[in-house]
Structures are given as structure tokens and as C-alpha cells.
Amino acid sequence: MEETPKILDEPRCREIGRTCACYNLRRAARSITRLYDDFLRPSGLKTTQFSVLMTAKMRGPVTITKLADLTVTERTTLTRNLTILEKKGLIRIEPGLDRRERQVALTEAGHEALVKAIPLWEMVQEHVEKGLGQDRLVSFLIELREVVALTR
């Protein structure tokens, strides 16, 4: 009689769900994003926007390709994310060194948004530090970086 093929039997499926690095990483990312977005809400920034602004601030006027590389985001994704930040008046997108490039720079409003967001970020980050424990957070961050390095 026909049965569920071995490859799809119940313990095997359970094992796959339990161990899949991608599924578990995405699941945790969804979960923690809601937490950070929740804390950041009063600043008007979503986590992604906060991160892009911080990176752009740090690396100062920076090309779109470079910013995409730094944040491990598809360049075309970043282009669209930047459009939103530009509409909100938080960044300027200026001509670059040659006529192909465009440089991203924070506006005054962009700086102000960061100044408002950082104390909120500190609250939620501390919450996570306490929850995971300082040591585990450190090794966790290292592992996350190794995952990124895996695919470069």
C-alpha cells in the first residue's frame, strides 16, 4: 500500500523544522524586529530605517552600492528603502564623484531622528542583553557575523 514516502515521514519533518538554520533565523528575525519596532515607534523610525540612517551617518556621504554592501542588502532593495527616507526628509541623495554615482547624506531631520531613537534603542537593547545574558549575546553576535561571512 502507498504510504508517505520515507523522506517525508513525521520525525524527519520535525527534524528539518528544528534544525533549519534559515527558518529559525528568519523566525527569530521576525520576532525581534517586532520588539525593536515596538520600542522605536515613538521615534517614527522602523528598525531597518534606524540601521540605514546609522550606517549612512557613520560612513558619511556614501554611494548606494557601498551602503548596500555594508548592510548586506540587495542594492535594489536599498534604493527603495532610501526613497522612503528621502520622502520623510531624513536623507538627501546627492550627485557623487562621477555622474553614475549618487551619495547618501543625512539631513538635519535625519540627525534629529537618530538622537530621538537612540535612547529608545538603548532600552530595547538592554532588555535583550538582560534576557540573553551579556556573554551569550556576544557569542550570538559573532555567530551572526559568521553566517553572513558564509555567503560572501
Next chain:
Amino acid sequence: MEETPKILDEPRCREIGRTCACYNLRRAARSITRLYDDFLRPSGLKTTQFSVLMTAKMRGPVTITKLADLTVTERTTLTRNLTILEKKGLIRIEPGLDRRERQVALTEAGHEALVKAIPLWEMVQEHVEKGLGQDRLVSFLIELREVVALTR
């Protein structure tokens, strides 16, 4: 004279980017998703779809709310993801026990897609296991689960 406020000085910004659990988690999730999607491509499934199908298969006929809870996905997000799977003919959405509920069940095509995808998943999972090391992957998965637990 006016300077960059202390809260936004360069070392502080660098520190925030380096330690932010949310940013680093999302970044790693983007990175690994591309890897898994790349391997799974011949199956016609994206990672998210693979995961939803696996979970639905395992918990087999299951309500939408329950499935959303299991996968830590917003219910309204899952509804839209399920619509795509239904259009592809991989799942059926049937009436549930009462007239509010709807049950998700795999179709024959859904099973076949999983059977095709699993060997591809095994390849990419093994790649990650080798890259991170078995032990570190195990502790990494535990930490990911703790992150999810943090926000429940």
C-alpha cells in the same frame, strides 16, 4: 560652537551598529535567505514557502491562527503567503470545525514539491553545518529559540 551631539559621536555609532541584536539578526537573515533560496530554486519553492509547507505537513490540517503561531508569523502575513501557495496548487484551504475556522492542508502537488525540495535543503543545510561547525550550529539554534522566547 555646535558639534555632533555626544550621543551621535562616531565611536558610539560604531558600537551601536556592532552590537544591535536586531540589525545583526536581520542582516544574517537576509544573507542566509539568499543562500537557501538559491539552493531551493530548482524546486520552485522559496525558503518561506518551504517552511510553511513543512509545518503544515507536520501539524497537518491546521487552522491559520495555529499555523501563524507555530511559525511566529503575523496571522495577516500568513494569510497572504497562503494565498500564493494556494494559487500554486500546493495547499488547499478547507472549512474547519466551526464556521469561523479554515484548515490548511497540503495537496498532492504540495507533497511532491516538498519531496523535490528536501534533497536541495539537505545540501544547503550541510553547507551551513560545515561552515559553522556542528557544535556552534547547535548552540546557535538554541540562542535563536531564546530570542523568540524573549518576546512571547
Next chain:
DNA sequence: GTCGAATAGGTGTGTATACACTTATTGAAG
């Protein structure tokens, strides 16, 4: 039985993500 709270689910809107493809510009080989 009636009514209101709880439960299950969908829709409107906006953001985030990425692949395939295209345009514009630069730079290098000849």
C-alpha cells in the same frame, strides 16, 4: 433566548526584500 466578549479570519496600506532586466557613464584595449 439575548447580548456582549472572545475568537477566527480578511482587507487596506505601507514597508522590506530580491531577481531579471534596463539605462547611463566610465574606463581600457586596440
Next chain:
DNA sequence: CTTCAATAAGTGTATACACACCTATTCGAC
């Protein structure tokens, strides 16, 4: 100087995600 590969960026399309808000159904107190 021309031509062509490389580089920088944008668009079309589709999926993924979630909040605010809505409808339909069920259940329990009365």
C-alpha cells in the same frame, strides 16, 4: 578616437512582513 567591458544605478514584478481596522461566528453570563 572608437568600441566594448565594467561599473553605478533604476524599474518591473513578485514575495514577505505587519499594524490598524473590519466582519463573521461562537460562547458564556444573564
